[in-house]
Amino acid sequence: MVLNQRNNITAFKFILPALLAMLFVHVIPILTGMFISFLDLDIKTLTQWLSAPFVGLRNYFDIFNSGMDVGRVFMRSLWNVVLYGLLTIPIGYVIALAVALLLNNKFPGRTIVRGLVLLPYITPDSVMYNVWRFIFQARIGLVNKLLLQIGLIQEPLIWLVGDRAMASVVMASVWKGWPFTCLILLSGLQGISAELYEAAEIDGASWWKKFRSITWPMLWPVTRTSLIMSCIWNFHAFNQFYVMLGGDTSSSVAVPSLVILREAFTNLHYGLGSAMAVIMLLVVLLFTGFSILSRKEELH
C-alpha cells in the first residue's frame, strides 16, 4: 500500500511538468475561450474584456441563425468542410491503401521508394500549397498549360476562384495527405501474419478473396483509427485554404477555421469567434469519443 502510494507520487512528479504545460497551453486558454463565447466581446469592449456584457447563449444562437450573415457564413463553412472531407478522405484513403499494398510486396529498391513516397507529407504546408497555387494559376499555371496543350480546353480556366476552387484544394490536399495514411496502413499490413496468407493460398484463395477475408478485416483497426484521425484533421483544415485561396470567407471554399480567424481576429468579434471555436471543439471531441470507444471495443 505504502509502496503503491510512493510510486504514485513519483509518477505524479514525472508527469507534473507535462501537466503544467497542458494547463497553461491548453486548459486555461480553452476555458477562457469558452468564457468569452458567452460575452459580447468586440471592438468596443476589447480593452476591458473582463467586464464585457454577458449575453448567455446569444452568440451560439447567432452563429446558427440563417437570418444573420454570420450564421449563414458559419453554417455554410461547416457544410464546406464536410464536403471537403467527404472528397479528400476517401480519395486519399484509396490511393494510400493501393500504394501500401504495392509497397508491402518485396521488390528491389523498396526502401528508397518508401522514403520517396513520404516526400509530399514531410514538406512544409506553406511551401507546398504555394507551389500548388502556382500550378493552378490561370495565366501561368501548369494545369492550364497542360490542358491547353492536349486540347482539352480552348482558353485558360480559372481554378482558384469560383466553382473549381474546391476541386483544386481537394487535389492538393489529397496529394499532401495520402502518404501519411499510406505509412500507417503499411505498418498495419506488416503486422498481419504471413501464415494466414499461406493457409489461404493452400486452400486456393484468389487475390481478391485474400484481400476481403484477411487483409481488410485485419487492417480494419488501423483503417478506423486513421479515418477518425483524418476526420479530426479535416475539421481543422486551414493551411491549404489560406495559402491557396487567400483566406476568402465569402464563397463556397470558406472553412470554419478561416471563418473563426476572420470573425475573431480581423473583425474583432471575439465572442462570436469563440462560440464558433467551441462548436468546433465539440465536433472534434465527438470524433475523439468515437476513437476512444472503438479502442475500448477492440480490447473487449
Added chain:
Amino acid sequence: MKRIAIVLILGLIAVGAFAGGSQEAADSVDELGGTITFWVMPNAPDETHMPWIEEKAAEFYELTGVTVEYEIVGWGDAWTKISTAVATGEGVDVFQVGTTWNPQFAATSGLEMIDINEFGGKDAFMKANYDSTTLDGTCYGVPWFAETRVLFYNKDMFEKAGATPPKTHEELYAAADKIIAEYGEGSAIALAGTNAWDLIHNWAIILWGNGGQMLDDSNEKALLNSPEGVKAMQWYVDLVRNGYAAKACAEYNQPQADAAFINGNVAMCYMGPWNISNIEQENPGLNYGIVEPPKGPKGEASFSGGSNLVVLKESRNKAAAKEWIKFLLEEDQIVEYTSSLSKMLPSKKDAYNNAAFDTDRWQLFKNVLSYSTAYAPLGVWGDIENAIVTEFKGVLIDYINGDYTDSTVKTHLDAAASKVDSALGKE
C-alpha cells in the same frame, strides 16, 4: 492524490489571475528618457528603410536621451498584432496605423487622445488625413503620410496602339479597345480581384466619379446600392467582360495586378505613389506615365488613404512617444521619408513647399489628393469594408461561374447595404 492535483491547479489559476490583475499602467513620466517601442509598416524597401530609422533613432537619442526600439511589422500581421497590444496594453508605445484603422482602434479606447495643437493644429494637415485620426470629433492620432491612386499607363504600348491617355471613363474604354486590338485580349488594364483585401478602393474611385456615395452625410445609412453604385461596379466588371482585363484578374491581389503593369505586360493600372519605387527597383526601363484618374460622369475623384501615428493608451512613456512623433513630422524628416524613401505624400501641407516636391509628378499627386475622398471615420468601418469587399468578391465569383446577369451587381450591393446598415446601427 486527485485532491492534491486539483488544489495545485486551482492555486495556479488563482496565481495567474492575481498576477494579471496587479499590473497597473504606470503614469507617464514627465521627464524625457527611457525607451519606447515603435512599430512601423514596411513603407519602403528594408535596405533603405531600416538604416534610415536607425539613423533617425540615433539622432533622436542625441536630442532627447530616449532610446527608440523599432520593429517593422508587415501589413498582414499588423492588425492582429495591434489589436493584441490594444487589448493587453503591452508591447508597444507608438505605432503606425492605416487611416481607416485609426477610428476603429480609437473605438476600443486603447489609443491615447491627442491634442492636435501640440503637433501644429489641424489646419497644418490635409483635411482628409486629419479627419481620419478622429472618432466622434475627438482626435486619436497624428497624420503621417498620405496616399492616393492615379492611373499609370505604359507609353510604349499606348504609342504603338495609337491610343491617348484617357481623361474620362469613356476615353479609358476607347483607349482599351485600341490596345487590345494591338496586343490582344486582357492587355489593356490590370485589375485586382478576389484576393485583394483593398478591392474596395478601386470601386470607390469609380463610385465617387459617378456621383455616388457609400454612406449618407450623417453616416447613418448605406447609399452604396444606388444606381450610381451599381453603374460603377458594372463598369469595373465590364473591364473584364469586355476583355480589357484578363479573366485571370479575378484571382489577383493588388500586388499581382501591379506586377502585371510593372512587368510591361499590361498597358494601364490604377496604382499609388509607392508603386514608383517598385518600378524603379523591378523594371527601371519601363516607359510609363501617370495621369489623374479618368473622370466619371460627375467629375474627378480619387481615394485618399495613408497612415497615422498613434500612441497606446497604456504606454508607460507617452511623453517620449509624442516627442518621437513630433520629431518624425519635422520638415527634414517628413520630406526625406516621403520623397525619397516611401514615395508617399506628406500629410503636412507645408512640406510641399520643399523643393523635393517641385516636379510635375509630385504636383500631380498633390493635385489629385486635394480632391480625393476618404472613408468615413467610424469605429465600425472594418465591418462596413468587410461587407462591401465580400459582396464585391461575390460579383466576381458569379462572373467566373458564368452566373453574371444584369441584376447580379444590384443583388450583391443590396446585400452589402443591408449588412452596412446593421453595422452602422452598432456605431
